[in-house]
Every structure is written in C-alpha cells, then in structure tokens.
Amino acid sequence: MEIRTFQSASEVAKEAADYIADRIRENIAKKGIFTMAISGGRTPWEMIKALAAHDLPWEKVFLFQVDERIAPDGHPDRNLTQLFKSIEDTKLPTRLNIFPMHVVAEDLDQACLEYSESIRRITETGKLDLIHLGIGTDGHTASLIPGDEVLQVVDRDVALTGNPYQGRYRMTLTYPLINQAEKILWVITGEEKAEMLNRLLHQDPAIPAGNISQEHTIILTEESAAVSIN
Ligand SMILES: O=C1O[C@H](COP(=O)(O)O)[C@@H](O)[C@H](O)[C@H]1O
Numbered sequence: 237m238e239i240r241t242f243q244s245a246s247e248v249a250k251e252a253a254d255y256i257a258d259r260i261r262e263n264i265a266k267k268g269i270f271t272m273a274i275s276g277g278r279t280p281w282e283m284i285k286a287l288a289a290h291d292l293p294w295e296k297v298f299l300f301q302v303d304e305r306i307a308p309d310g311h312p313d314r315n316l317t318q319l320f321k322s323i324e325d326t327k328l329p330t331r332l333n334i335f336p337m338h339v340v341a342e343d344l345d346q347a348c349l350e351y352s353e354s355i356r357r358i359t360e361t362g363k364l365d366l367i368h369l370g371i372g373t374d375g376h377t378a379s380l381i382p383g384d385e386v387l388q389v390v391d392r393d394v395a396l397t398g399n400p401y402q403g404r405y406r407m408t409l410t411y412p413l414i415n416q417a418e419k420i421l422w423v424i425t426g427e428e429k430a431e432m433l434n435r436l437l438h439q440d441p442a443i444p445a446g447n448i449s450q451e452h453t454i455i456l457t458e459e460s461a462a463v464s465i466n
Contacts, residue, residue, distance in 0.1 A: 237450040241462045245425040252423045252456050253286035263365050264296050271359050272366040273300040276315025279370045281322040288323050294331035298358050303379035303408040304337040337407045352393035367417040375432045375443025379406030415449040427460040434464040
C-alpha cells in the first residue's frame with residue numbers, strides 16, 4: 237500500500253486524475269480496454285473534471301458506479317447526476333461507456349444481479365481494473381454503511397443496503413468485488429477525515445473502510461487529512 241500526501245484538495249484531485257489517466261493508457265496498451273468504478277459523494281467531481289481534460293481513447297473506457305442512492309433519475313441526491321454534471325461540457329458523455337446503476341427498477345434485487353452481470357460481461361474476469369473509493373466521517377466507504385446488513389454480503393457483487401442511510405436506501409458494490417480489483421485508489425481530503433484515514437491505515441475492522449484490501453492500493457490525501465496518522 238502506498239500513500240501520497242499533497243498540500244491541497246485541488247492537488248489531490250489533479251494527482252488522482254493523472255494516476256487514473258496513466259492506468260487507462262497502460263491497460264489499453266496491454267488489453268485494449270479499461271474498466272473502472274467511481275464513487276460518489278462530494279470529493280470525486282474535481283478529479284473527474286481534471287480527468288476529462290486528458291486526451292484519451294474514451295471509447296475504450298468502461299465506467300461503472302461504486303454506489304448509488306435509490307432516487308429518481310436526475311435527482312441531485314444521485315451520484316450519477318453529479319457525474320454527468322462534472323462532464324457536461326466535455327466530449328465524455330458521448331464517448332465514454334457509462335453503466336448507470338438501475339436504481340429506478342421495479343425489482344431492485346434483479347437490478348443488482350444485472351449490474352454484476354454487466355461487470356462480468358465487460359471485464360470477462362469479474363475484476364475491475366480500478367476502483368476509486370472515498371471515506372465518510374463514520375468510516376463508511378462505497379455504501380458499505382456501519383451496522384448495515386450489506387456488510388455481511390459475501391455471495392453477491394452488488395447489493396442493496398438493508399436500511400436507509402442519510403435518507404436513502406443505496407445500491408453498492410460489495411466487499412468481494414471491491415477487494416479483488418486490480419487497483420484500489422482512495423481519494424481522501426479534509427481534516428474531518430483525519431481520524432478515519434488513520435483507522436483505515438490500521439485496518440480497523442470496526443469501520444467498513446478498514447475491511448478493504450490494502451493490496452494493490454494507493455491513497456492520495458491532503459496534509460490536513462493526514463495529521464492524525466500514527
Ligand atoms: O455517501 C457517500 O460518501 C462516500 C464519501 O464521500 P466523500 O465525498 O466524503 O468522499 C463516498 O465514497 C460514497 O461513494 C458516497 O455514496
């Protein structure tokens with residue numbers, strides 16, 4: 237596991253975008269495509285904007301969601317809405333292969349199954365080339381929420397939370413799928429994340445983020461978030 241620390245959140249976003257762009261070039265040169273999953277929340281969008289500025293063969297990039305709120309299409313709570321907003325002035329909406337989580341489906345369990353089948357069909361191995369993760373101040377990552385039954389899911393790659401979290405049920409990639417990614421990229425900024433970053437580094441099993449594999453993992457973080465590392 238590698239950790240790199242930068243002075244500001246903007247620098248972290250730029251470095252994360254450069255890191256993903258390098259993985260895109262590397263994987264496309266090796267096997268013709270690149271598969272990744274992007275988290276939501278508030279942190280990723282500056283990184284996505286910086287990534288979109290790279291000149292890359294976007295038609296060969298397959299983008300999945302790490303998690304999504306169960307909410308109507310276009311709703312501001314949806315991670316997908318924020319993703320599209322961050323790339324709206326770029327060529328990406330027409331060039332990139334985006335796979336939205338189908339959270340408006342009548343049968344959400346079936347939608348989870350179909351999403352994991354899409355990942356298997358595109359990747360062939362079931363392993364994504366890169367999964368981007370963030371961390372909440374309670375130690376959640378993806379929609380792996382403290383105390384929720386979704387933490388126990390080991391037989392499915394995509395699942396629903398058992399309870400609403402911050403007002404919404406969620407669909408999320410589960411531990412088994414996340415932990416077998418070729419690369420895991422954490423992007424963690426803000427002093428409010430300092431305690432959880434330290435617990436993540438110590439693999440504290442009491443927080444969901446502590447149960448994510450540290451193999452093939454890089455953390456890009458900001459000085460203010462790294463202050464509690466011991
Ligand atoms: O609820 C969520 O929060 C986490 C953390 O978001 P951040 O903006 O504080 O980094 C995020 O990783 C997850 O995808 C999202 O749904």
